[in-house]
Amino acid sequence: MTGSGKALLRVEDLAVHFRADRKRFVRAVNGVSFELLPGETLGLVGESGCGKSTLGRALLRLGPITGGSAYFDGIDIAGADATGIAHLRRETAMIFQDPYNALNPRLPIGAAIAEVLAVQGKVPRAGIQARVAELMAMVGLSPDLADRRPAALSGGQCQRAGIARALAVEPKLIIADECVAALDVSIQAQIINLLIELKSQMNLALIFIAHDLGVVRRLCDRVAVMYLGRIVEMGRTEDVFSDPQHPYTKALMRAIPEIDPDRGLPNDPLGGEPPSPLDIPPGCAFHPRCPAVMPICRQDPVPATRFINACEIACHLYDDPQTNHQSTRERIHA
Numbered sequence: 664m665t666g667s668g669k670a671l672l673r674v675e676d677l678a679v680h681f682r683a684d685r686k687r688f689v690r691a692v693n694g695v696s697f698e699l700l701p702g703e704t705l706g707l708v709g710e711s712g713c714g715k716s717t718l719g720r721a722l723l724r725l726g727p728i729t730g731g732s733a734y735f736d737g738i739d740i741a742g743a744d745a746t747g748i749a750h751l752r753r754e755t756a757m758i759f760q761d762p763y764n765a766l767n768p769r770l771p772i773g774a775a776i777a778e779v780l781a782v783q784g785k786v787p788r789a790g791i792q793a794r795v796a797e798l799m800a801m802v803g804l805s806p807d808l809a810d811r812r813p814a815a816l817s818g819g820q821c822q823r824a825g826i827a828r829a830l831a832v833e834p835k836l837i838i839a840d841e842c843v844a845a846l847d848v849s850i851q852a853q854i855i856n857l858l859i860e861l862k863s864q865m866n867l868a869l870i871f872i873a874h875d876l877g878v879v880r881r882l883c884d885r886v887a888v889m890y891l892g893r894i895v896e897m898g899r900t901e902d903v904f905s906d907p908q909h910p911y912t913k914a915l916m917r918a919i920p921e922i923d924p925d926r927g928l929p930n931d932p933l934g935g936e937p938p939s940p941l942d943i944p945p946g947c948a949f950h951p952r953c954p955a956v957m958p959i960c961r962q963d964p965v966p967a968t969r970f971i972n973a974c975e976i977a978c979h980l981y982d983d984p985q986t987n988h989q990s991t992r993e994r995i996h997a
């Protein structure tokens with residue numbers, strides 16, 4: 664999609680299909696392409712089941728890849744051998760939704776952070792304790808919590824410990840999958856502030872998977888909207904929020920109540936049948952629920968995304984480059 668030569672992550676037509684039975688596949692990720700620059704934060708949003716977590720896991724080789732390609736820092740993620748995967752582990756990390764489950768319940772958090780440092784080998788053994796203290800300070804944890812096990816900590820403290828573990832590898836890329844969803848609202852804000860601070864300090868690239876559009880708007884430079892395993896719209900966060908182009912994005916944005924912008928995505932913003940990646944409709948996958956559906960949408964696969972008003976859109980409404988998009992937008996707003 665964006666054609667800069669400096670991308671940290673370059674994803675091209677990536678697919679993750681799971682076999683459901685003898686004949687059918689769950690097409691969880693079904694042709695995703697994008698690039699991520701060093702230090703950039705990309706929000707990944709879309710209804711439950713659209714493939715966000717599957718994509719995130721595939722990109723870190725924590726889950727399978729069944730088609731397409733993805734390159735991180737020059738490493739072919741899908742085809743990586745043990746050395747390539749070891750490199751990927753040293754340069755990337757994931758932060759999970761459930762901070763308690765993400766940590767070993769038997770290990771005090773200081774030891775859990777030290778374990779990552781020992782495996783990664785960038786810090787000499789004698790320096791590990793000092794680095795653990797430094798990482799804990801960085802995420803706002805008092806050093807006397809180092810001896811506590813996860814069960815003796817609050818959810819917010821556990822998530823900070825999870826972030827410290829992720830930072831221990833000094834990653835270039837972190838993928839955070841709903842990493843504040845399980846926390847109280849006030850703690851969520853603290854963790855988001857921490858991420859904002861850390862990413863600017865460390866030039867971290869971040870893929871931030873979230874239902875909460877308010878948080879995405881605060882944190883992310885760009886946002887990608889997924890529908891049934893594909894990115895349907897991607898652009899600078901402010902552009903996508905203030906002037907969404909794809910009918911699905913418009914529906915999502917319209918469904919955010921103005922009085923409570925921090926509310927999450929509605930599970931069914933449009934009504935109609937909830938989508939199933941087992942049975943993806945022909946043509947444009949969104950056509951059965953699209954308020955602007957045209958005959959072509961029922962038959963022809965959606966073309967690759969193209970730039971419209973600074974966003975990348977995959978939608979037949981924008982097929983003809985000669986189209987006057989302003990009038991198209993007015994038409995589908997009606």
Ligand SMILES: Nc1ncnc2c1ncn2[C@@H]1O[C@H](COP(=O)(O)OP(=O)(O)OP(=O)(O)O)[C@@H](O)[C@H]1O
Nearest residue numbers: 681689691709710711712713714715716717718940
């Ligand atoms: N290991 C698996 N085997 C079979 N199907 C799977 C597997 N993992 C995920 N899926 C299916 O792939 C689809 C996408 O799932 P995924 O968890 O990536 O969605 P998501 O966008 O992260 O949803 P949520 O917002 O609820 O977390 C779903 O239909 C899910 O049931």
Ligand SMILES: [Mg+2]
Nearest residue numbers: 715716717840
């Ligand atoms: Mg998920």
